[in-house]
Structure formats: C-alpha cells, structure tokens
Amino acid sequence: MIVPTEAPNRLESLVNTTDHGQPEWRLDSDASGTVIVLSGEWIAQDGRIPPFPADGLRQVKKGQGIAFRTDSLGRWDTALISFLWDVKQQATRAGLDLRADTLPDSARKLLDLLPEQAAPPPPPPHRRFAPVTAIGAHTLDSLTEIGTVTELGAETARGALAAATGRGRMRMTDLMSNVRDAGPSALLIVGIVNFLVGAILAFVGAVQLHKFAADIYVASLVGIAVVREMSAVMTAIIMAGRTGGAYAARIATMQGNEEIDALTVFGIPVSTYLILPSILSLILTMPFLYLYGCLIGILGGFCVAIGMLTVTGAGYFHQTINAIALNQFELGFIKSIFFAALIGLTSCRIGLRAGRSAADVGIAATRAVVVGIVGVIALDAIFAVIANTLGI
Template identity: 65%
Template sequence: MTEHEHNRTPAGADSTASRPEWKVQSSPTDTTLVVSGDWTIDDGAALAIPSDALKTSGTARTLHVDVSHLGQWDSSLVSFLWTVKQVAARTKLSLDLAQLPDGVQRLFALLPTEPVPPAQHPHHPFAPLQATGAVTLDTLKEVGALTELGADTARGSVKALSGHGGMRLRDLLVNIFDAGPSALLIVSVVNFLIGAILAFVGSVQLQKFSADMYVANLVGIACVRELSAVMTAIIMAGRTGGAYAARIATMLGNEEIDALKVFGIPISSYILLPSILSLMLMMPLLYLYGCVMSVIGGYVVATGMLPDVTGAGYFNQTIGAIDLHQFEFGFVKSIVFAVMIGLTSCQIGLSAGRSAADVGTAATRAVVVGIVGVIALDAIFAIIANILDI
C-alpha cells in the first residue's frame, strides 16, 4: 500500500501545536481527510479546499474525516467541510461524517445537499404586442379606479351639501388654508416673474416696430388666457398634490385607512372630499390672483424699459385688451385642473405601498402626473378653443 500525504496550513499561521491543519492521506483503497488543531476564525482557519486536493489514482469511493486531533471549532470548520463535500462530489467521492462531533453534524445537516445556483436575471424577449397590451390594461385599470374615485367623491359632495355626508367642516377649512393662503407667496413670485419675462421679451421685439404700448396686450392676454392658469396649476400640483399623496400614503402605511374602513367611515367623504373641494374653491381665486401679479410684473418691466409707456397707459391698454370671456375660459380651466390634481394625487396615495420609501415614491409620482396632466389638459383646451373660436 502506498500512502500519499498532502499538508495544507493557512498562510501566515503560527507554528504552535494548536494551529488549524488539514491533510489528505490517500491509498489505492482508502482516502482520509485528517483535521487537527483549533478551527476558529481567530486562528486563521481555512474556509475552502483547493479543487485538486482530492484527486487520487486509487479505487477509493469514500472520503473519511479523521477528527481525533481536533481542538476547538466554530462555523469555519463547517464551511471548510462544505467545500470539501463539493470537491469530493466532483471527484466521485462520498463524504463520511460519522466521526465528526455531534454539533458539527447538526450544523452540517442544515445545509442543502447541493449549492444553490446563482440567481439568473430574467430574460425578457422582445414582444411589442405584449408590452403594448400590458400598458393598455394598466392604463385602463388606472382610469377605471380614478373614475370610481371621482364618482364616490361626487356622491359624497352631494351628501355633504345635504348635511348627511361624512365631511367635517374643520377638515375643509384646514385644507382651504393649505391650498389657498399658504400658497400665495410662491404663486405671487412665479406669476410676477412670468409677467416680467413676457414684458421683457415683448418690449425687445416690439420696440423695433414702434409698438411699445402693445406690451400690455401681450402680457395681459397671454397670462389671463394661458400662463396664469397653467403656472398656478403646476405650482399646486408640485406643492399641494404631492402633499396629498404623501399624507394619504402615510395614513395607509400607519393602517389609519384600514381603521377608518373597519369603523365604516367612508374614505371618499372623510379624507378625499375636503382635499379635492378645497382645491376646486381655491384654484380659481389663485388664478385671478396670479393674473393680477402677472400684470404687475409686466407693468414694472414695461414702465422701466420703455420710456413711452406710462403706468396709466399700461393699465388702460391691459383693460381694453382683455375680454371677460378670457377670464371665463381661465376659470373653467383652473377648476378642471384642480379636479384632476386632487383626484390623481389622492388615487396615487391610496394605491401606494406601506413602506416609508413608498411615501416618497407616491409624492414624486403625484407631482409628475399632475404636471404632465396639466400640460396635456391645457393642450386639449387649446384645441377646443380653436374649434369653438373662443
């Protein structure tokens, strides 16, 4: 019988008697793995065995483990034996663990018989029809949920007007303050700057044609008809719509929505109706206020840049250029914008997840959907105005 012995010790290990060591003793009929010393992480125990350590030329079919000289051990020994088992399986050897301590055998029994293969990234084949169908179904689902939410809110508003709804006047007043007076500063700054920018651009071009006074017409018509309503709605989508979505998503994560449903309190009347109704009441007023600030912004720039434009002449020209129908058109748009922002923000909050990260995701999604929705609705209104010659 010829015996082949392979010694392996960790690099940098000391030469004390308790150092962790392993060696393979092989013969034509038997292969034994001898483990000795203290097998702990602190002692620098090996966690793997080389893939060529168990290659033998004999007829042995079982790899025995000799632990007669084993000292202290921890999970590093189990990890080492796990790699030994994998290498032994590739060399057609079965691992005999009968001589191992009971603790090692119990830990080893918890491991799977084979290593878990690495997770494969799912392969998504190119299927345009399937992708289009999925997007269409998701869109229809969102539209259906939004329509149902709007119908529930409309029914709740009718009940609230008759005195039988679940809406509290206190909640409505708080939401009105948040959606109205609290937003005056940012609405003032944005619309003032919009009017000033229009007046600056217009004055530069109109001066070339000696039409300085028509700067008032440009600022007045553009802001009353389009920009004040759109910019105010975008501000409310980013400020109030995101707050609505975050608030409802937080209530959903704290199980407050579930508690209201258990007590039979309608969500549409108790939470959603005050939010949407406050936006519907405040958006037209903010639109009017934004028109005034835009005209003032244009007035400051026009009178400062154009020597032929006086303050009284600017305001007279503005009043003569703006028709009452322009305000009616802006009023209708602002109310539609308010309903869209309120419904989409509340629906996004109700469909959010229950984690803290989902609150931020819901707020971001509400802002994006609100801004895109405002611009899309404004394009639709422009087409309608063109058809009706308004």
C-alpha cells in the same frame, strides 16, 4: 484569523483561534472518521462568524463520513445554519457522507430543509422584438389606469356629497389643514412666478410693439395672455410640483407604514377619509390662486411697461380693463378647477400604488410631479380647442 494546527492522531486541520466564547471550528478525527468540532457562540449580530473555506475538506478522503461534535457549542442562530450549509454543499461536491445526527435537533431540522446544492440563477429572460404586443399591452395598462382613476374620482365625488349632507367621514380639521397648505402657504411662490411671467410677456411685447408706436397695446397683450392662459397654467404647474408631489409622498409614506392597510381593516374608506380633503382643498383654493396670479401677472407687466415705455399708469390699467372680457376670466376660472381635480386625483392615485420602501416614496413624488405637469399642459390644449370652437 484562520491558522493551521497539528495534533497527535488528528488530520492537519484549520483552527479559528479566538477569545473565549467566540465561534470556532476545526477538523478532527476519531475512530468513526472525520469530525468537525464546533465551539463558542455562533451569533450573526456579533459579526465574528468564521467562514468555511472552499478547500476546507480537501484532506478528507472520498467516501469517508463526516460528523459533528457540539459539546462546547454555545448559543447559535442562523449564522450556524449558514456555516453548516456551506459544509453540506462542499461535502456533496466531494462525495462525502455528512452525518448531522449529533447536531442540536433544531439545527438538524433546519439543515435538512436546505438543498444539497444552491439553485443556479435563472437565465435572463429572452426578449423578443414584438412592437405590436408592446403597444397593445401599454394601451391596455393605460386604459385600466384611466378607469381606476375615474372610479377613484367617482368615489371621491360620492364622499363629497355624503360629507355635504353630514353623512361623510371627512374631518373638517383635515380639510382646513390641507386648505392652509394649498392656499396661503403657496401665495409667495405663486406670486413670484406670475409676476415674472407677466414681466417677461411685457418685455417681449414691448420690444416689438415699440417699433410700430403701439406701446399701449402691451397692456392688452399682458392682460389677455395672463388671464386666458398663463396664470391658470403656471399656477397649476406650481401646485403640481409643490402640492401634488407632497400628496403623493405623504400617501406613499402611509402605504409603507401600513397605515392605509389599517384604515382598510377598520372599514374606513380611503377615498373619503384621506383623498377627499386633499382634492377638495385644491379645488377650493386654485380658483383664488388663479385670480391672485392674474393680478400679480398684470402688475409685473405694468412695472416693465412703466419702466421701458412711454405709458402712464392710468392708461395701462384702462387699456387692460378694456381688453379683457369677462368670459376670459370665466374660462380661466373653469380651467383652474379642472386642473386642481386632475392634480389631486393623479397625485393621490400615484401615492396609493407606490411600493413600501423609502425609495418608492421619492419615486412616487417624482412621478406625481411629472404626470401633473404633463397632464395640466395636455388638458390646457384640450381647453384651447374647446375655446376656439366656442369662439371664446
């Protein structure tokens, strides 16, 4: 607590009254002028550092010198330097001569490094309305990022070829662990979503087709929609949110813990050791998850058709088999592979460019999910145009 005190032959001073060892200061006077007496231990971690008030030097006459007395000063750290800097700034503003020759040598050297006044905050940047410049900068950044992701994909492909010939640095334990996380662990959520999608398609189709006594064609609607589009897209979206976000968060955490830097220092290529198992596990598991999603989606449509329409089970599956051509499975199979490569590459890249704080891990995971979902839908639109051109 800061309280005033009086003493003979002294200025009316401010004294920090504390227990033994706690930091305290007071203004005193002697033959040479005003003296700031420091005592106690000035340790920032203790949280007991007394502040220097804004009017602490109001009683000192302009032009008078100020010195320090440190006979009773104990241990100190940067807390003392912060206090001395406050004194230095106020002395400069008041036109007083501050003499630091009686301070400990290390404290005096540190205080000499600090300016007499704190630097004013920089003015806010002036923002001009320049849409052409903004569009150009965004375009260049996008092209640069596309080139970086392409280069990362090429390095990963070269690492895959080296691993196939026994010269790679990918560990099979890492690949098997990623395959388990991206495959069997995702069966439940993939099955639930695709079952509901198939049921929704059957319900919507049944409402309209029943008006034309075409109940049996619900099987064709569900089968074609699930095999051609919905199973591949919904499975990819699930994997982008579940596995892609996990990849980005994992790599961002390694970036914050400087594990990526350690791999680089030891000469271990990150693309082969870390990214290749992640991408390869998605490429291996996504086609099987797609086929599993097709089966579950058709089953969801079957349950709705049997419950709402006058369709037999044998008739439903017979109509489904006749409606779905083999090239529809080929298209969905190819799309699932490209979706897997897209999710793996973008998620790992976002994790590698993340910051080093805990908040950056969450930002990287969120960005990976968003980019993965948008990328999957955009890539599916490209495949739709290609399939329409080829007449599939």
